[in-house]
Amino acid sequence: MAKIKRIITTLVRLLVLGAALSATIVMVTSHDSAEVLNLSFDAKYTNARAFVYFAITNAIASGYSFIALFLSFSTPLWHLVFLLDVFMTLLLTSSISVALAIADVGKKGNSHAGWLPVCGQVPEFCDHVTGALIAGFSAAVLYLVLLLFSIHAVLNPKP
Template identity: 30%
Template sequence: MATAVEKPNFVFPDKFHKPLFAAQISLRVLAFVACLAASSITLANNQTATAFGVVAHARYNYSPSFEFFAYANLVVCVFTILSLVLAVNMAKRVAVDPALYFYMFVHDLMMTVVLMAACAAVTAVGYIGKYGNSHAGWMPICAYLEKFCQRATAASVLAYFGFLFYLILALVSAHRSRHITL
């Protein structure tokens, strides 16, 4: 007895197919640029200062939070390139496998969560560096390491933009995959 092989249900593009993928590709490029800049600034960030006769060195790798932040942004950059290739490929197709829309949603959601964790970690450490914590006896250091703190702030702002771009991508991808019937 031979059984019929089911063909996958391909989704044929509607009138919003090209503009949707143009927006997705633009947002992915913006997220890539923001995360690459945030990572580059963090990896190159260091300063030496003298306060009260004590020499203080500040580098990104002296804090696990800054290391996580830099490497998380690099990981997002690599996966953004992979998703750009997939998005361009999907935009060129006449019919798209519905599973690809779901995979794009999962990817965008994962990158959003990674960026959210990295931004939260660096924001917490940055707050301690800027204001200290009198209850724990931690003194603020940004008055002495101003250049380091300004660059860390710039990197975190760029990463927050990357997070925002990926949040929008996740919402668009979720909306697009919701309309797919399997």
């Protein structure tokens, strides 16, 4: 039974690593330019602090997931891994929430504040951001599943 738990946990960590790394790469490579009223502007992920936070958070989650792949269930560090899994789940959840809020404003605008939607002018940028958000949401959900496995491993350390 312990071997099955280890295999499932490793598989989920690999999926999280792939999803978080994909979210980071897609967000970092998202850029587009447009010309409006003879003024050109560039849309990059660095223009919105929420997208920067999202990219950094997913990069941290990728690195942590990679390191956690090499830790054993039987080491005393596993309790630290559990705490870091909780932290990563919360971090990814907060980053996807804030990035989704900014993406929604970019797509729909805000008539009360007078903000116009920008996705009509920079569709490639919006498509990249959408892809990154899907991968980031997948990473957050997978981390929640991983957290449930970690809780089970901490509460039932014996096979």
